[in-house]
Amino acid sequence: MRRNNTIALIGLFMLMRLSVMAQSDLLLSNPGLNAQSYNPASFIDHGMINLHLLARQQWIGFPDAPSLQRLGVSSFFENRPMGMKFNLVNQVAGKEITRQANLSYAYRVHFSGGLQLTMGVSAGIYSRMIKFSELVFYDGNEPLIKPDESYFLPDFDFGLELQRDALTVGMAANHITTSAPKATLFKIPAHNHLYLAYRLSLSDDATLQPMFSWHKQGKLNVFQIDANLNFNNVFMAGLGYRQNDAFLLHVGLNVNEMIGFMYSYDIGATRFSNYNSGTHEFMLLVRLQKKSATFLSPRFID
Template sequence: MKRTMTKYILAAWVLLATVEIGMAQPMFQFSQYMFNDYVINPAIGGTHDYWQIRSNYRYQWAGVPDGPQTYMLGAYGPHKTLPMGYGGYLSYDNDGSTTYTGMYGSYAYSIKITGDIRLSMGLMAGVVQNKVDLSVLDPSDQVALEGKPTKFIPDGSLGVYLYTSQYFAGLSVSHVFFNNMSLLQEYDDGFDINDARLKPYFNIQGGYKYNLNRNFDIEPSVLLKASPNFDFITDINVRAIYQKMVWGGMGVRYTFRNLDALIIFLGYNYNDLVNIGYSYDISMSSFGKNSYGSHEVMIGVKFDDIRKSKSKRKIR
């Protein structure tokens, strides 16, 4: 009897994780979002004068069994002569029982508003995979769940981005197709398809670069994320940059109801070609306090400029 009850508890947990992936897992959580905001807003793919490669790795709630781990690798840059940009990225998210894998490509087009103010508009499309590891159930149990363990669906996002050499502001919406991500709906009599849809979420971002003197720059930034049936998440950060080479900063992350994390980050810019950054989240949530915090590493490689523009972005 106890074994049977355990089996159903585990099955319910897998089902819940599969349903929740549509709301939680695809909403990528990066503390160093300012260095790879292309994955947040596809319009950013057309705002630089050079091609670049960006990679992120995040280990959420270190010390907690099956703590979420997220990997991201992307590349994007401009057309040599036309005001447009291209790019793409790969993502992989694993929380032990479920994995979420994505492959995307993007296109962006920018127009001049006035002076050095430009507006970029972008779209991104790709395919995502949701996979559940049914081995989380007791492998010796003869009554096992059946069904397809993997599902592929199309995905997409849209964004606009206003920018100059000193400030930026963006708005984007992800998962515009509102697709069903569930794999195990046949095992739940009370299943509601709306609970398992890959729900759209919205990002509002902004930042400003202030030059203190010839050695120091200060860059505050903010990112607000919101999704139906999901708490608002707000990241507020301040970064100090020394001689455009070394930086450090602090930030806070709030949910709709409380303080979620305190963030410390630092980084190094080698010869304006390679960026390396590290951040540590001090978890303040009731669940996160049982962990050793969250670790994140960022690596970026910048290539030579392929076009010259008066609106060249100097932020980052």
């Protein structure tokens, strides 16, 4: 009897988490791409066209666990201090499906002393679908007699990123047209992000980059800490911790100047981690040479 009650409580907790996460953008475990995913001012700037394909599956073994697929292309122009990127996102949490498409534009201002400020804006649309027809009552296993519903809404983001030598400081606001009190089942609440990173040179071939970030997503307040080693711009390994959620492991490999892979694994940091086998995140990065461009650095984290 106690075991059944425990399982029921765990199931209720996970469903509550699903409900909250369904109204939030999933945070990525790849620390470099994470900032680029929510900040329209954050770019990989090495004179190439960057394409990435990412897949994330949370809580392996738990039914209807959150998942995300992301396709993006970005480029920072060489002759002008500006860049553009386009992203497509498909996110599923329980019986809720969110799809997003947005186009970002960023402009960079250079100051004396090597200081540079990048300002970015993003505009697009997102759709929210609730599969009411697949919701069932536990008592009697009867479906909810209600048709599926979906809505399309405009979406806007804003971000800043300040860089000087090895220091990077950034902030971003997503879904800025919907304040938290006005959020509904179909309107994603505003998200706010702050982050700070510093790249330390350990040797001619190795760097260490600690990163601290804070994320306000509707009702969620999340702090995350990461530390990543980069060896000769070929191999990367790192550790991280996301508050009240998981410990993070990262590994990455640049096969050559054109292709890179990244894998992250989240180890649950709560007692409910015993009921799933963690979270997996895979990313493929393809870099395309632009005409008369020079390849500078295939870093995972710039």
